[in-house]
Amino acid sequence: MPTPESDTHPTVEEKHHPMLKMVLEIGPLLVFFFGNLRGEWLAQKFPILTEVGGPLFIATALFMAATVIALIVSKLVFKHLPIMPFVSGVVVLIFGGLGIYLQDETFIKMKPTIINGMFAFLLLGGLFFGKSLLGYVFNAAFQLDDEGWKKLTLRWGLFFIFLAVLNEIVWRNFSDDTWVNFKVWGTMPITILFTLSQMPLIMRHQVPDAAAKGDKAE
Template structure:
């Protein structure tokens, strides 16, 4: 079964954010009922794990595929959430954004060092730019991902659990959207430079 138009956006929204929304809502629900913050985080993780698994299943059923980033993020949620529940240690779920953002950041830099461009492979069909533009965009995103990893470490180690949960979602999403919009001028600049020059007229 395959959806089209708005149906695709609805399914992709579930795949990308379904688990995080469930985690956010369940944490504050348990906290509202009087559960201590750390225990509320454990209970919310019990919601996060099946919600993340269900989101991946829904995405696969309706689209017959799952994009690389949501797939990696979903599997990581299952792994780190599972470790949190097995060891009853919330540090695992808190460290997940650190590990994943560091993974993406170093992955992009290693790709450039090997003269590959994983960002171009993922986005090349949607955006046409010369290699110089892709290299600058990749460096920007690599630095951004590494900065998010460091920021997550700072927040979860220094702030209360409810602050970290809001930072995790929707905080990281908002920061990512703002950063992505900030890259539009760079993409437009190099997208224009990729156009063929006008014919020369004597």
Template sequence: MSTQKISTSLKLGLELGPIVLFFAGFRFFKDRSFSIFGTDYSGFIVMTALFVLMIVVSTGILWRLTGTISKMQLMTLVLVVVMGGLSVYFNDDHFIKMKPTLLYLAFGGVLGFGLLRGQSYLKLVMEEALPLQPEGWMILTRRLCGFFFALALTNELVWRIFSTETWVTFKTFGLTLAMFGFFMAQAKVLDRYGIKDQA
């Protein structure tokens, strides 16, 4: 299947839509329980099952429209299906709450491994959208590596210390805003090391 480009708004909607719908569904069903095949499930577990389904569908649509799925998207999909599936199977919300931790540890670990080899693996996945000089890629990669590890630690602290409702809000808005904030804070690096179009 050939690679095709889609609008940024559609891509963002497909990537963030399941997260927003999970949050909305949790807010509506958080105080309810459901008896399915003789087992009682909380509203959180039911929404987790629906979230897994939504992620699979949205990723499938994205692949169908663009003809490609990035390694980051694929890793996210696998972790959501595995950890979400374990939460539903064992009727235990701990698994899905640990998903962001594992995801950010994986991202940070991959970037860190590249740095140890003197390479920016971030460049491999973002070079086309964000052309930078080699030094700029290394600086951005080091910062993002540390940031991913910080997010992993923060997620662990939030889900272990605070309520499920607090964690859902943090997962939906806190982590998303943190990512936007991180890249906004890199404006000086992007400006200094960005490769200008000579044409």
């Protein structure tokens, strides 16, 4: 069975197409933002979209389509489906579909809570059983020792809980537009800042890349 360390190497394709990888991860969120912002205009241009519902439902339908396209492109170009986007995509399709079918925005707004809660449960649950699962969740380009993986897994697990709670606070207390803006323009910067804040820990626990050493030896 592969260890988290062995699963953290980016593929050759990911090294050659870093910008495409970023676009595939961020693109669906931007589509969601545009769909909510210009939902009424889109409905006028494409009357069939009126059957989906209001702007938030139109945005969700476009988000679902963009997510599926991003996963397909990832599979074709990178030869695999990243675990985190794949799991998120499944939740997007299930709860987005329920929200549109039932015309209930609650399913759509609770989706980030469920996704983040699920990742927190997996990471912290894995630690409880002595497994550092972060290497299987993230396709990161660094190697850590066991203690480093445990600490980083704990921190990310707690961070996912923070994001889940924050999403609940925002969607339950603010307008739809505020929630969409938070989802697109708030969550990403917060996650980037958190990731950067973990660099000292990563540097302290990073171990030599055996594969890189082998390449140099050749």
